Amino acid sequence: MPHDSDNSSLPPTAASVLEVKDLHTQFDTRAGVLPVVNGVGFRLEKGKVLGLVGESGSGKSVTGFSIMGLLDAPGRIVSGQVLFNGQDLAQLDARALRNIRGNRIAMIFQDPMATLNPVLRIDVQMLETIHAHRKMGKAEALEHCRQTLARMGIPSPHERLKAYPHQLSGGMRQRVAIAIALLNGPELIIADEPTTALDVTIQAQILSEMQQLVRETGTALIWISHDLSVVAGLADDIAVMYAGRIVEHGSVDAVLDTPQHPYTQGLIGSLPSANQRSHRLQQISGMAPNLLDLPPGCAFAPRCPRAQARCQQPPDMQTIEPPLSQAATATAHTVRCFFPGAAPANAATPEAAADLSRSAA
Ligand SMILES: Nc1ncnc2c1ncn2[C@@H]1O[C@H](COP(=O)(O)OP(=O)(O)OP(=O)(O)O)[C@@H](O)[C@H]1O
Ligand code: SF4
Ligand SMILES: [Mg+2]
Structure with missing residues (x-):
């Protein structure tokens, strides 16, 4: 064999x-x-x-x-x-x-709070993730965040960007955590x-x-x-x-x-x-x-x-x-x-x- x-x-x-x-x-x-x-x-x-x-x-x-x-x-x-x-x-x-x-390479965990910071708004966290690895103007970066949230089936991404993690449901939090993992392709x-x-x-x-x-x-x-x-x-x-x-x-x-x-x-x-x-x-x-x-x-x-x-x-x-x-x-x-x-x-x-x-x- x-x-x-x-x-x-x-x-x-x-x-x-x-x-x-x-x-x-x-x-x-x-x-x-x-x-x-x-x-x-x-x-x-x-x-x-x-x-x-x-x-x-x-x-x-x-x-x-x-x-x-x-x-x-x-x-x-x-x-x-x-x-x-x-x-x-x-x-x-x-x-x-x-x-x-x-x-x-990105990792997604069972608990989305392993990715998300409870005291920061979603837009701040997403922008940080983008800017940690590449240069992109704020308006372009925010548009990229919106598109990535929408891709994960998140309705009204513009509003969600202004939310804090605790304002989202468990399923929505996990979608946001996945979107953060996807941000830099x-x-x-x-x-x-x-x-x-x-x-x-x-x-x-x-x-x-x-x-x-x-x-x-x-x-x-x-x-x-x-x-x-x-x-x-x-x-x-x-x-x-x-x-x-x-x-x-x-x-x-x-x-x-x-x-x-x-x-x-x-x-x-x-x-x-x-x-x-x-x-x-x-x-x-x-x-x-x-x-x-x-x-x-x-x-x-x-x-x-x-x-x-x-x-x-x-x-x-x-x-x-x-x-x-x-x-x-x-x-x-x-x-x-x-x-x-x-x-x-x-x-x-x-x-x-x-x-x-x-x-x-
Ligand atoms: N920090 C640690 N210190 C000591 N042992 C650990 C530690 N982390 C994991 N282990 C041991 O490693 C083994 C495998 O753990 P692991 O978390 O990879 O399992 P898993 O397949 O992911 O299980 P689960 O389905 O429960 O998540 C377990 O026996 C666990 O006790
Ligand atoms: S799984 Fe292990 S114990 Fe079972 S038949 Fe195969 S080698 Fe033998
Ligand atoms: Mg495990």
Whole structure:
């Protein structure tokens, strides 16, 4: 079985806005060293959307922060590369990173108040963002702010510019935070669950606005979510994370229609489905692993319905993790499992997979 050593699912010839290679991020805590991101790698092309999914604690946000250079102590990148148009962001100093952030790369957070300053009017904050990175006359800059707010579906942008964040609804605040991220025309946006706290209607509107924006501008987008059904309708590719590793990666169609990893199959099986309301949802049994005490071999083994002796190496033997390997289903589909394959009956219900495929269409 051929191995994809840098964990990327695209052919190596594709021009990438972002190429993350074998990224390792740790937190040095009193209890010990937490290996939070373990060899994450992927490529992202212009205008493409990557959905990064996984349970709470799987390392999605820390991956995003590592790419952005926003890790705070005790977190640190210990190895790997974050190539943004070929330049390794992991090697840049704080000043050089600040020049790129908010300009060529932007991040959107679950809480819009992580972006917005509560005591400043929206126009002041937006103008500051523009002028931090480029020269533009005030009238032109204000017109640009209005257009960017309108692009995010914000009615009466002229009035909103004069508002303070607390005068806006939660959904409107998040739209403003996204508009601020868009102001300088970033080539890459990392969105960390920005719609999770919003009601489903607003969430759907924002997702559709983001999708249109990516198509129009060619911005590459990483959309982090614990919810597979959100990324199903938005992303081109999906990377599934477990215990700081990408365990499955491929096009939305490949990952949702023919999931090969038991964890992905469990995520799909645990989704509510319109066709199975009368059935109990299947949850992935067991707990997320303790990163300080990962089992030898495959980190998913204690919860895996398909685990075999090979998956759980005895402690006295060398710990051998399953490598990320080419799946048999599609060329750009990779899976980290010694025994990949279709789900056994009932593991991922056909109804749930069919629902996801419909929302992806
Ligand atoms: N400042 C920190 N100090 C110590 N450990 C941390 C810190 N930040 C994150 N971690 C650990 O890193 C792991 C991954 O966290 P991360 O926030 O990336 O998860 P996530 O996949 O984004 O989860 P969620 O869906 O809950 O947002 C967790 O086990 C968490 O405990
Ligand atoms: S390597 Fe083994 S334990 Fe891990 S996911 Fe595959 S079958 Fe399950
Ligand atoms: Mg998170």
